[in-house]
Amino acid sequence: MDTRPIGVFDSGLGGLTFVKEFERLLPREKIVYFGDTGRVPYGTKGRDTIIKYALQDIRFLKSFDVKAIVIACGTVSSVAFGEAAASADVPIISVVKPTAGAAARCTKTERIGVLGTSATIGSGAYKKAILELMPDAEIKSRACPLFVPLVENGYFRRDNQLARLAAHEYLDEFSGDVDTLIMGCTHYPLLRGVIQDILPGITLVDAGLETAKATVKMLEQNDLLSGKGGGTRYFVSDSTDDFARLASIFLEHPVADMVEKVEIEKY
Template sequence: MTNQPIGVIDSGVGGLTVASELMRQLPKERLIYVGDTLRCPYGPRPKEEVIAYTWELVHFLLKRNIKMLVVACNTATAFTLEDLKSKLDIPVVGVIQPGARSAIKVTKNNKIGVIGTEGTIHSRAYPDALHHINSTIEVYDLACPDFVPMVESGVLSGSHAMQVVEGSLKPLKNHFEIDTLILGCTHYPLLRDAIQTVMGEHVTIISSGEETAREVSTILGYQKKLFQGNRKPRHEFYTTGKIEVFQNIARDWLQTDMNQVRRVELEEVVNYL
Protein backbone atom coordinates (compact mmCIF):
# COMPACT_ATOMS: atom_id res chain seq x y z
CA MET A 1 0.00 0.00 0.00
CA THR A 2 2.77 2.49 0.85
CA ASN A 3 4.33 2.09 -2.61
CA GLN A 4 1.14 3.15 -4.42
CA PRO A 5 0.98 6.61 -6.02
CA ILE A 6 -1.08 9.62 -5.01
CA GLY A 7 -3.58 10.64 -7.69
CA VAL A 8 -4.12 14.30 -8.52
CA ILE A 9 -6.88 15.61 -10.80
CA ASP A 10 -7.60 19.06 -12.21
CA SER A 11 -9.47 20.71 -15.05
CA GLY A 12 -6.13 21.66 -16.58
CA VAL A 13 -2.68 22.87 -15.54
CA GLY A 14 -3.76 24.73 -12.40
CA GLY A 15 -3.50 21.66 -10.19
CA LEU A 16 0.23 21.67 -10.84
CA THR A 17 0.41 24.35 -8.14
CA VAL A 18 -0.85 21.71 -5.71
CA ALA A 19 1.32 18.97 -7.23
CA SER A 20 4.38 21.19 -6.77
CA GLU A 21 3.66 21.54 -3.06
CA LEU A 22 3.03 17.80 -2.71
CA MET A 23 6.40 17.12 -4.33
CA ARG A 24 8.08 19.59 -1.96
CA GLN A 25 6.51 18.30 1.24
CA LEU A 26 6.45 14.61 0.29
CA PRO A 27 9.60 14.14 -1.82
CA LYS A 28 9.46 10.33 -1.69
CA GLU A 29 5.86 10.00 -2.83
CA ARG A 30 4.98 9.24 -6.45
CA LEU A 31 2.29 11.31 -8.16
CA ILE A 32 0.03 10.55 -11.09
CA TYR A 33 -1.48 13.80 -12.37
CA VAL A 34 -4.19 14.12 -14.97
CA GLY A 35 -5.40 17.50 -16.25
CA ASP A 36 -8.49 17.78 -18.44
CA THR A 37 -7.09 20.61 -20.53
CA LEU A 38 -9.26 19.68 -23.53
CA ARG A 39 -12.44 20.59 -21.65
CA CYS A 40 -11.02 23.31 -19.40
CA PRO A 41 -12.32 25.53 -17.85
CA TYR A 42 -14.83 23.76 -15.63
CA GLY A 43 -16.04 26.98 -14.00
CA PRO A 44 -18.70 27.98 -16.56
CA ARG A 45 -19.95 24.41 -17.06
CA PRO A 46 -23.20 23.04 -15.57
CA LYS A 47 -22.80 21.17 -12.29
CA GLU A 48 -23.86 17.85 -13.85
CA GLU A 49 -21.17 18.17 -16.53
CA VAL A 50 -18.45 18.92 -13.96
CA ILE A 51 -19.52 15.87 -11.94
CA ALA A 52 -19.41 13.62 -15.02
CA TYR A 53 -15.98 14.87 -16.12
CA THR A 54 -14.58 14.57 -12.59
CA TRP A 55 -15.64 10.94 -12.34
CA GLU A 56 -13.95 10.22 -15.68
CA LEU A 57 -10.69 11.59 -14.26
CA VAL A 58 -11.17 9.60 -11.07
CA HIS A 59 -11.79 6.33 -12.89
CA PHE A 60 -8.65 6.88 -14.96
CA LEU A 61 -6.64 7.09 -11.74
CA LEU A 62 -8.40 4.25 -9.95
CA LYS A 63 -7.19 1.93 -12.71
CA ARG A 64 -3.67 2.93 -11.70
CA ASN A 65 -4.17 1.75 -8.13
CA ILE A 66 -3.77 5.07 -6.34
CA LYS A 67 -3.74 5.13 -2.52
CA MET A 68 -5.20 8.63 -2.20
CA LEU A 69 -7.03 11.15 -4.38
CA VAL A 70 -6.37 14.89 -4.36
CA VAL A 71 -9.04 16.95 -6.13
CA ALA A 72 -6.85 19.91 -7.11
CA CYS A 73 -9.71 21.81 -8.72
CA ASN A 74 -11.94 24.13 -6.71
CA THR A 75 -14.98 23.72 -8.96
CA ALA A 76 -14.72 19.92 -8.87
CA THR A 77 -14.15 20.06 -5.11
CA ALA A 78 -17.27 22.17 -4.63
CA PHE A 79 -19.47 19.86 -6.71
CA THR A 80 -18.10 16.37 -6.07
CA LEU A 81 -16.01 16.10 -2.89
CA GLU A 82 -18.65 14.67 -0.56
CA ASP A 83 -19.86 12.21 -3.20
CA LEU A 84 -16.30 11.04 -3.87
CA LYS A 85 -15.62 10.61 -0.15
CA SER A 86 -18.75 8.53 0.32
CA LYS A 87 -18.15 6.23 -2.64
CA LEU A 88 -14.37 5.68 -2.70
CA ASP A 89 -12.50 3.41 -0.30
CA ILE A 90 -9.38 5.61 -0.37
CA PRO A 91 -8.86 9.00 1.30
CA VAL A 92 -10.02 12.01 -0.73
CA VAL A 93 -8.82 15.57 -0.14
CA GLY A 94 -10.10 18.74 -1.82
CA VAL A 95 -8.65 22.25 -1.85
CA ILE A 96 -11.44 24.37 -0.37
CA GLN A 97 -11.27 23.48 3.33
CA PRO A 98 -7.45 23.79 3.45
CA GLY A 99 -7.65 27.19 1.74
CA ALA A 100 -10.29 28.40 4.18
CA ARG A 101 -8.25 27.29 7.19
CA SER A 102 -5.15 29.05 5.89
CA ALA A 103 -7.02 32.32 5.38
CA ILE A 104 -8.53 32.31 8.86
CA LYS A 105 -5.08 31.76 10.36
CA VAL A 106 -3.66 34.94 8.83
CA THR A 107 -6.51 37.48 8.65
CA LYS A 108 -6.28 40.34 11.13
CA ASN A 109 -9.54 42.18 10.41
CA ASN A 110 -11.74 39.13 9.58
CA LYS A 111 -12.42 40.48 6.10
CA ILE A 112 -11.51 37.84 3.51
CA GLY A 113 -11.82 38.02 -0.26
CA VAL A 114 -12.26 34.98 -2.48
CA ILE A 115 -11.70 34.87 -6.22
CA GLY A 116 -12.57 31.84 -8.32
CA THR A 117 -14.41 30.49 -11.32
CA GLU A 118 -18.12 31.09 -11.81
CA GLY A 119 -18.90 27.56 -10.65
CA THR A 120 -16.90 27.84 -7.44
CA ILE A 121 -18.26 31.29 -6.56
CA HIS A 122 -21.88 30.36 -7.29
CA SER A 123 -21.55 27.20 -5.17
CA ARG A 124 -20.87 29.35 -2.07
CA ALA A 125 -18.38 26.67 -1.01
CA TYR A 126 -15.82 29.11 0.38
CA PRO A 127 -18.21 31.28 2.42
CA ASP A 128 -19.73 28.08 3.82
CA ALA A 129 -16.30 26.68 4.71
CA LEU A 130 -15.13 29.95 6.28
CA HIS A 131 -18.32 30.50 8.28
CA HIS A 132 -18.27 26.89 9.47
CA ILE A 133 -14.98 27.71 11.20
CA ASN A 134 -15.73 31.33 12.19
CA SER A 135 -19.21 32.77 11.70
CA THR A 136 -17.99 36.36 12.21
CA ILE A 137 -15.81 36.36 9.07
CA GLU A 138 -16.90 38.83 6.38
CA VAL A 139 -16.51 37.19 2.98
CA TYR A 140 -16.39 39.07 -0.31
CA ASP A 141 -16.25 36.79 -3.34
CA LEU A 142 -15.74 37.53 -7.00
CA ALA A 143 -15.76 35.40 -10.14
CA CYS A 144 -12.78 35.97 -12.46
CA PRO A 145 -13.70 33.99 -15.60
CA ASP A 146 -10.87 35.39 -17.74
CA PHE A 147 -8.06 34.01 -15.58
CA VAL A 148 -8.21 30.29 -16.39
CA PRO A 149 -8.28 30.63 -20.20
CA MET A 150 -5.35 33.04 -19.96
CA VAL A 151 -3.31 30.62 -17.83
CA GLU A 152 -4.17 27.65 -20.03
CA SER A 153 -2.91 29.60 -23.06
CA GLY A 154 0.40 30.20 -21.28
CA VAL A 155 -0.01 33.94 -20.63
CA LEU A 156 1.21 34.31 -17.04
CA SER A 157 2.85 37.75 -17.04
CA GLY A 158 3.35 40.86 -19.11
CA SER A 159 1.14 43.84 -19.96
CA HIS A 160 -1.84 41.80 -21.16
CA ALA A 161 -1.89 39.65 -18.02
CA MET A 162 -1.67 42.75 -15.83
CA GLN A 163 -4.48 44.44 -17.73
CA VAL A 164 -6.78 41.42 -17.35
CA VAL A 165 -5.96 40.96 -13.66
CA GLU A 166 -6.41 44.66 -12.89
CA GLY A 167 -9.75 44.83 -14.68
CA SER A 168 -11.04 41.66 -13.06
CA LEU A 169 -10.06 42.59 -9.49
CA LYS A 170 -11.22 46.21 -9.64
CA PRO A 171 -14.59 45.60 -7.88
CA LEU A 172 -12.89 43.75 -5.03
CA LYS A 173 -10.06 46.22 -4.59
CA ASN A 174 -12.13 49.39 -4.77
CA HIS A 175 -15.07 48.51 -2.53
CA PHE A 176 -13.88 46.22 0.28
CA GLU A 177 -11.15 46.51 2.92
CA ILE A 178 -9.98 42.90 2.83
CA ASP A 179 -6.60 41.97 4.30
CA THR A 180 -6.60 38.41 2.97
CA LEU A 181 -7.40 37.03 -0.49
CA ILE A 182 -8.00 33.35 -1.20
CA LEU A 183 -7.04 32.21 -4.68
CA GLY A 184 -10.07 29.97 -5.04
CA CYS A 185 -8.84 28.31 -8.20
CA THR A 186 -5.62 26.33 -8.50
CA HIS A 187 -4.82 28.12 -11.77
CA TYR A 188 -4.63 31.48 -10.04
CA PRO A 189 -1.30 31.00 -8.21
CA LEU A 190 0.30 31.05 -11.66
CA LEU A 191 -0.82 34.71 -11.78
CA ARG A 192 0.16 35.39 -8.18
CA ASP A 193 2.69 38.15 -8.89
CA ALA A 194 0.19 40.12 -10.96
CA ILE A 195 -2.57 39.60 -8.39
CA GLN A 196 -0.30 40.73 -5.54
CA THR A 197 0.74 43.84 -7.47
CA VAL A 198 -2.85 44.81 -8.16
CA MET A 199 -4.16 44.12 -4.64
CA GLY A 200 -1.17 45.65 -2.84
CA GLU A 201 1.35 44.29 -0.35
CA HIS A 202 -1.02 44.80 2.58
CA VAL A 203 -3.21 41.95 1.32
CA THR A 204 -2.03 38.43 2.15
CA ILE A 205 -2.51 36.05 -0.77
CA ILE A 206 -3.61 32.52 0.15
CA SER A 207 -3.02 29.57 -2.13
CA SER A 208 -4.43 26.28 -0.87
CA GLY A 209 -1.57 24.13 -2.16
CA GLU A 210 0.59 24.25 0.96
CA GLU A 211 -2.23 23.47 3.38
CA THR A 212 -3.62 20.75 1.08
CA ALA A 213 -0.24 19.02 0.92
CA ARG A 214 0.03 19.23 4.70
CA GLU A 215 -3.37 17.55 5.03
CA VAL A 216 -2.34 14.80 2.60
CA SER A 217 0.82 14.19 4.62
CA THR A 218 -1.13 14.05 7.89
CA ILE A 219 -3.73 11.60 6.57
CA LEU A 220 -1.20 9.27 4.96
CA GLY A 221 0.94 9.37 8.09
CA TYR A 222 -2.01 8.56 10.35
CA GLN A 223 -3.05 5.66 8.09
CA LYS A 224 0.57 4.46 7.86
CA LYS A 225 0.54 4.76 4.08
CA LEU A 226 3.57 7.01 3.61
CA PHE A 227 6.35 5.48 1.53
CA GLN A 228 9.03 4.26 3.93
CA GLY A 229 12.00 3.59 1.66
CA ASN A 230 14.49 5.81 -0.14
CA ARG A 231 13.83 6.77 -3.74
CA LYS A 232 13.57 9.60 -6.20
CA PRO A 233 10.05 8.98 -7.50
CA ARG A 234 9.16 9.09 -11.17
CA HIS A 235 5.95 11.04 -11.52
CA GLU A 236 3.43 10.59 -14.34
CA PHE A 237 1.60 13.46 -16.02
CA TYR A 238 -1.35 13.12 -18.38
CA THR A 239 -3.34 15.69 -20.32
CA THR A 240 -6.47 15.42 -22.45
CA GLY A 241 -5.32 18.35 -24.60
CA LYS A 242 -2.16 19.53 -26.33
CA ILE A 243 0.99 18.08 -24.81
CA GLU A 244 3.27 20.98 -25.76
CA VAL A 245 1.24 23.66 -23.96
CA PHE A 246 1.00 21.48 -20.85
CA GLN A 247 4.73 20.74 -20.95
CA ASN A 248 5.77 24.37 -21.23
CA ILE A 249 3.69 25.53 -18.28
CA ALA A 250 4.54 22.48 -16.18
CA ARG A 251 8.26 22.76 -16.87
CA ASP A 252 8.32 26.41 -15.76
CA TRP A 253 6.21 25.79 -12.66
CA LEU A 254 7.69 22.51 -11.43
CA GLN A 255 11.26 23.16 -12.56
CA THR A 256 11.59 19.55 -13.67
CA ASP A 257 11.89 17.48 -16.84
CA MET A 258 8.45 17.19 -18.44
CA ASN A 259 9.31 15.01 -21.41
CA GLN A 260 7.12 12.21 -20.09
CA VAL A 261 3.78 14.02 -20.43
CA ARG A 262 1.31 11.79 -22.24
CA ARG A 263 -2.02 12.52 -23.87
CA VAL A 264 -4.98 10.47 -22.74
CA GLU A 265 -8.57 10.03 -23.91
CA LEU A 266 -10.91 9.55 -20.98
CA GLU A 267 -13.73 7.00 -20.96
CA GLU A 268 -17.28 8.07 -20.29
CA VAL A 269 -18.48 6.83 -16.91
CA VAL A 270 -22.11 5.75 -16.79
CA ASN A 271 -22.40 4.68 -13.16
CA TYR A 272 -20.52 6.66 -10.54
CA LEU A 273 -19.75 3.52 -8.53
Protein backbone atom coordinates in the same frame (compact mmCIF):
# COMPACT_ATOMS: atom_id res chain seq x y z
CA MET B 1 4.69 2.29 4.59
CA ASP B 2 2.64 2.38 1.43
CA THR B 3 4.49 2.85 -1.85
CA ARG B 4 1.39 3.16 -4.02
CA PRO B 5 1.04 6.52 -5.79
CA ILE B 6 -1.36 9.28 -4.88
CA GLY B 7 -3.74 10.37 -7.66
CA VAL B 8 -4.15 14.08 -8.40
CA PHE B 9 -6.44 15.72 -10.92
CA ASP B 10 -7.45 19.10 -12.26
CA SER B 11 -9.08 20.51 -15.37
CA GLY B 12 -5.65 21.39 -16.76
CA LEU B 13 -2.47 23.01 -15.51
CA GLY B 14 -3.84 24.35 -12.24
CA GLY B 15 -3.18 21.25 -10.16
CA LEU B 16 0.53 21.70 -10.80
CA THR B 17 0.49 24.34 -8.06
CA PHE B 18 -0.31 21.44 -5.75
CA VAL B 19 2.29 19.13 -7.33
CA LYS B 20 5.05 21.70 -7.02
CA GLU B 21 4.46 22.16 -3.29
CA PHE B 22 3.79 18.50 -2.58
CA GLU B 23 6.97 17.33 -4.35
CA ARG B 24 8.92 19.78 -2.20
CA LEU B 25 7.30 18.57 1.04
CA LEU B 26 7.38 14.83 0.30
CA PRO B 27 9.83 14.04 -2.51
CA ARG B 28 9.55 10.31 -1.79
CA GLU B 29 5.91 10.01 -2.84
CA LYS B 30 4.85 8.82 -6.30
CA ILE B 31 2.19 10.95 -8.03
CA VAL B 32 -0.12 10.16 -10.94
CA TYR B 33 -1.41 13.50 -12.27
CA PHE B 34 -4.31 13.91 -14.67
CA GLY B 35 -5.04 17.26 -16.36
CA ASP B 36 -8.22 17.25 -18.44
CA THR B 37 -6.78 19.61 -21.03
CA GLY B 38 -9.11 18.31 -23.74
CA ARG B 39 -12.13 19.65 -21.84
CA VAL B 40 -10.65 22.56 -19.87
CA PRO B 41 -12.04 24.84 -18.42
CA TYR B 42 -14.40 23.27 -15.89
CA GLY B 43 -15.31 26.42 -13.99
CA THR B 44 -17.57 27.94 -16.63
CA LYS B 45 -19.51 24.71 -17.12
CA GLY B 46 -22.67 23.44 -15.47
CA ARG B 47 -22.93 21.28 -12.36
CA ASP B 48 -23.95 18.07 -14.16
CA THR B 49 -21.06 18.36 -16.59
CA ILE B 50 -18.55 19.03 -13.79
CA ILE B 51 -19.77 15.98 -11.84
CA LYS B 52 -19.61 13.75 -14.92
CA TYR B 53 -16.06 14.84 -15.72
CA ALA B 54 -14.91 14.50 -12.09
CA LEU B 55 -16.19 10.93 -11.84
CA GLN B 56 -14.40 9.98 -15.06
CA ASP B 57 -11.19 11.58 -13.77
CA ILE B 58 -11.45 9.56 -10.54
CA ARG B 59 -12.16 6.29 -12.37
CA PHE B 60 -9.03 6.91 -14.44
CA LEU B 61 -6.87 7.56 -11.36
CA LYS B 62 -8.26 4.49 -9.60
CA SER B 63 -6.94 2.35 -12.46
CA PHE B 64 -3.45 3.03 -11.00
CA ASP B 65 -4.31 1.59 -7.58
CA VAL B 66 -3.79 4.95 -5.92
CA LYS B 67 -3.73 5.11 -2.12
CA ALA B 68 -5.41 8.53 -1.95
CA ILE B 69 -6.94 11.08 -4.31
CA VAL B 70 -6.40 14.83 -4.32
CA ILE B 71 -8.98 16.99 -6.07
CA ALA B 72 -6.51 19.69 -7.03
CA CYS B 73 -9.27 21.69 -8.72
CA GLY B 74 -11.24 24.43 -6.98
CA THR B 75 -14.28 23.89 -9.19
CA VAL B 76 -14.64 20.15 -8.59
CA SER B 77 -13.86 20.64 -4.89
CA SER B 78 -16.64 23.23 -4.61
CA VAL B 79 -19.31 21.70 -6.83
CA ALA B 80 -18.83 17.94 -6.75
CA PHE B 81 -16.99 16.97 -3.57
CA GLY B 82 -19.81 14.79 -2.26
CA GLU B 83 -20.15 12.82 -5.49
CA ALA B 84 -16.38 12.54 -5.84
CA ALA B 85 -15.90 11.28 -2.27
CA ALA B 86 -18.65 8.70 -2.69
CA SER B 87 -16.93 7.23 -5.73
CA ALA B 88 -13.33 7.30 -4.50
CA ASP B 89 -13.05 4.23 -2.17
CA VAL B 90 -9.78 5.72 -0.86
CA PRO B 91 -9.08 8.79 1.30
CA ILE B 92 -9.87 11.90 -0.73
CA ILE B 93 -9.03 15.52 -0.10
CA SER B 94 -10.29 18.70 -1.72
CA VAL B 95 -8.84 22.19 -1.81
CA VAL B 96 -11.73 23.95 -0.09
CA LYS B 97 -11.33 22.95 3.56
CA PRO B 98 -7.54 23.37 3.88
CA THR B 99 -7.65 26.69 2.06
CA ALA B 100 -10.58 28.06 4.06
CA GLY B 101 -8.81 26.97 7.26
CA ALA B 102 -5.61 28.78 6.29
CA ALA B 103 -7.53 31.96 5.50
CA ALA B 104 -9.29 31.87 8.86
CA ARG B 105 -5.90 31.52 10.59
CA CYS B 106 -4.36 34.37 8.55
CA THR B 107 -6.97 37.10 8.82
CA LYS B 108 -6.70 39.73 11.53
CA THR B 109 -9.77 41.71 10.49
CA GLU B 110 -12.10 38.74 9.81
CA ARG B 111 -12.66 40.23 6.35
CA ILE B 112 -11.73 37.63 3.76
CA GLY B 113 -11.92 37.72 -0.03
CA VAL B 114 -12.48 34.68 -2.22
CA LEU B 115 -11.53 34.40 -5.90
CA GLY B 116 -12.72 31.43 -7.93
CA THR B 117 -14.30 30.27 -11.14
CA SER B 118 -17.96 31.04 -11.84
CA ALA B 119 -18.96 27.55 -10.70
CA THR B 120 -16.90 27.80 -7.50
CA ILE B 121 -18.25 31.18 -6.48
CA GLY B 122 -21.78 30.16 -7.45
CA SER B 123 -21.54 27.13 -5.13
CA GLY B 124 -20.71 29.23 -2.05
CA ALA B 125 -18.46 26.39 -0.84
CA TYR B 126 -15.55 28.53 0.41
CA LYS B 127 -17.89 30.94 2.16
CA LYS B 128 -19.63 28.09 3.94
CA ALA B 129 -16.32 26.50 5.00
CA ILE B 130 -14.99 29.80 6.38
CA LEU B 131 -18.20 30.59 8.27
CA GLU B 132 -18.07 27.18 9.96
CA LEU B 133 -14.70 28.15 11.42
CA MET B 134 -15.33 31.86 11.91
CA PRO B 135 -19.05 32.62 12.07
CA ASP B 136 -18.63 36.42 12.17
CA ALA B 137 -16.30 36.67 9.21
CA GLU B 138 -17.29 39.00 6.39
CA ILE B 139 -16.67 37.37 3.06
CA LYS B 140 -16.53 39.02 -0.32
CA SER B 141 -16.43 36.67 -3.31
CA ARG B 142 -15.64 37.32 -6.94
CA ALA B 143 -15.75 35.03 -9.96
CA CYS B 144 -12.79 35.52 -12.30
CA PRO B 145 -13.78 33.53 -15.39
CA LEU B 146 -10.87 34.74 -17.53
CA PHE B 147 -8.10 33.67 -15.16
CA VAL B 148 -8.13 30.01 -16.26
CA PRO B 149 -8.01 30.81 -20.00
CA LEU B 150 -5.21 33.28 -19.28
CA VAL B 151 -3.14 30.67 -17.43
CA GLU B 152 -3.88 27.86 -19.91
CA ASN B 153 -2.69 30.16 -22.73
CA GLY B 154 0.53 30.92 -20.90
CA TYR B 155 -0.46 34.50 -20.02
CA PHE B 156 0.57 34.33 -16.38
CA ARG B 157 3.82 36.21 -16.15
CA ARG B 158 4.01 39.36 -14.08
CA ASP B 159 4.65 41.57 -17.11
CA ASN B 160 1.82 40.17 -19.21
CA GLN B 161 -0.41 43.07 -20.14
CA LEU B 162 -3.63 41.07 -20.59
CA ALA B 163 -3.21 39.25 -17.30
CA ARG B 164 -2.66 42.58 -15.54
CA LEU B 165 -5.71 44.17 -17.14
CA ALA B 166 -7.99 41.27 -16.28
CA ALA B 167 -6.62 41.22 -12.74
CA HIS B 168 -7.36 44.92 -12.29
CA GLU B 169 -10.92 44.36 -13.47
CA TYR B 170 -11.47 41.59 -10.91
CA LEU B 171 -9.33 42.79 -8.01
CA ASP B 172 -9.56 46.56 -7.67
CA GLU B 173 -12.69 46.24 -5.56
CA PHE B 174 -10.77 44.28 -2.88
CA SER B 175 -8.26 47.05 -2.24
CA GLY B 176 -8.47 48.24 1.38
CA ASP B 177 -11.47 46.02 2.03
CA VAL B 178 -10.12 42.59 3.02
CA ASP B 179 -6.78 41.63 4.60
CA THR B 180 -6.73 38.05 3.29
CA LEU B 181 -7.59 36.78 -0.17
CA ILE B 182 -8.13 33.15 -1.13
CA MET B 183 -6.87 32.14 -4.58
CA GLY B 184 -9.57 29.49 -4.65
CA CYS B 185 -8.75 27.93 -8.00
CA THR B 186 -5.48 26.06 -8.32
CA HIS B 187 -4.71 27.93 -11.55
CA TYR B 188 -4.60 31.28 -9.79
CA PRO B 189 -1.29 30.91 -7.91
CA LEU B 190 0.36 30.97 -11.33
CA LEU B 191 -0.88 34.58 -11.41
CA ARG B 192 0.45 35.30 -7.90
CA GLY B 193 2.87 38.00 -9.04
CA VAL B 194 0.20 39.76 -11.05
CA ILE B 195 -2.29 39.61 -8.18
CA GLN B 196 0.18 40.70 -5.50
CA ASP B 197 1.25 43.72 -7.58
CA ILE B 198 -2.34 44.99 -7.58
CA LEU B 199 -3.00 44.21 -3.89
CA PRO B 200 0.45 44.60 -2.29
CA GLY B 201 -0.69 44.68 1.35
CA ILE B 202 -2.93 41.64 1.21
CA THR B 203 -2.14 38.09 2.39
CA LEU B 204 -2.72 35.67 -0.48
CA VAL B 205 -3.81 32.14 0.41
CA ASP B 206 -2.71 29.56 -2.14
CA ALA B 207 -5.09 26.62 -2.64
CA GLY B 208 -2.29 24.47 -4.09
CA LEU B 209 0.08 25.03 -1.18
CA GLU B 210 -2.53 24.61 1.57
CA THR B 211 -3.84 21.43 0.00
CA ALA B 212 -0.31 20.05 -0.25
CA LYS B 213 0.23 20.63 3.47
CA ALA B 214 -3.13 19.06 4.30
CA THR B 215 -2.35 16.05 2.11
CA VAL B 216 0.91 15.41 3.97
CA LYS B 217 -1.04 15.42 7.24
CA MET B 218 -3.72 13.14 5.83
CA LEU B 219 -1.12 10.60 4.61
CA GLU B 220 0.57 10.66 8.02
CA GLN B 221 -2.69 10.19 9.92
CA ASN B 222 -3.75 7.28 7.70
CA ASP B 223 -0.29 5.69 7.88
CA LEU B 224 0.04 5.97 4.10
CA LEU B 225 3.48 7.59 3.78
CA SER B 226 5.86 5.95 1.35
CA GLY B 227 9.37 7.06 2.32
CA LYS B 228 10.96 5.63 -0.80
CA GLY B 229 10.66 6.03 -4.53
CA GLY B 230 9.06 9.20 -5.84
CA GLY B 231 8.45 10.71 -9.25
CA THR B 232 5.41 12.02 -11.09
CA ARG B 233 3.65 10.66 -14.18
CA TYR B 234 1.51 13.16 -16.06
CA PHE B 235 -1.55 12.29 -18.14
CA VAL B 236 -3.57 14.73 -20.24
CA SER B 237 -6.56 14.48 -22.59
CA ASP B 238 -5.19 16.91 -25.21
CA SER B 239 -1.78 17.45 -26.79
CA THR B 240 1.10 16.28 -24.59
CA ASP B 241 3.46 18.83 -26.15
CA ASP B 242 1.44 21.91 -25.20
CA PHE B 243 1.07 20.68 -21.64
CA ALA B 244 4.74 19.73 -21.32
CA ARG B 245 5.85 23.16 -22.51
CA LEU B 246 3.76 25.14 -20.03
CA ALA B 247 4.24 22.65 -17.20
CA SER B 248 8.01 22.81 -17.58
CA ILE B 249 7.94 26.61 -17.32
CA PHE B 250 5.82 26.49 -14.21
CA LEU B 251 7.51 23.58 -12.44
CA GLU B 252 10.96 24.85 -13.47
CA HIS B 253 12.09 21.43 -14.61
CA PRO B 254 11.46 19.54 -17.87
CA VAL B 255 8.53 17.10 -17.92
CA ALA B 256 8.27 16.27 -21.63
CA ASP B 257 9.17 12.56 -21.33
CA MET B 258 6.74 12.08 -18.48
CA VAL B 259 3.53 13.21 -20.21
CA GLU B 260 1.16 10.66 -21.75
CA LYS B 261 -2.21 11.02 -23.45
CA VAL B 262 -5.42 9.36 -22.27
CA GLU B 263 -8.89 9.01 -23.82
CA ILE B 264 -10.67 10.17 -20.69
CA GLU B 265 -14.22 9.73 -22.01
CA LYS B 266 -13.65 5.95 -21.98
CA TYR B 267 -13.51 5.98 -18.18
